[in-house]
Amino acid sequence: MSSDVTTVILLALAGFLFGGAYSLFKTSRPVAVALGVCGVLAAAGAILYLVS
Numbered sequence: 426m427s428s429d430v431t432t433v434i435l436l437a438l439a440g441f442l443f444g445g446a447y448s449l450f451k452t453s454r455p456v457a458v459a460l461g462v463c464g465v466l467a468a469a470g471a472i473l474y475l476v477s
Contacts, residue, residue, distance in 0.1 A: 426449035427436055428474060428475065431471075432471045432475045435467050436467075436468065436471045437470065437475065438464075438467045439464045439465075439467035439468040440464075442460050442461070442463050442464035442467060443460075443461065443464040445457075446458070446460035446461040446464060472473045
């Protein structure tokens, strides 16, 4: 798989996780925080994968 495709997939996953964290923030904060952390990890992975 091309590095561009992998980067786009990871960024899309990060956006999906951030959206889920945003929608769950008022009802279930621990789950929202966990999704936010996973989103940050996915975005960081995409950036690092793009740089390397």
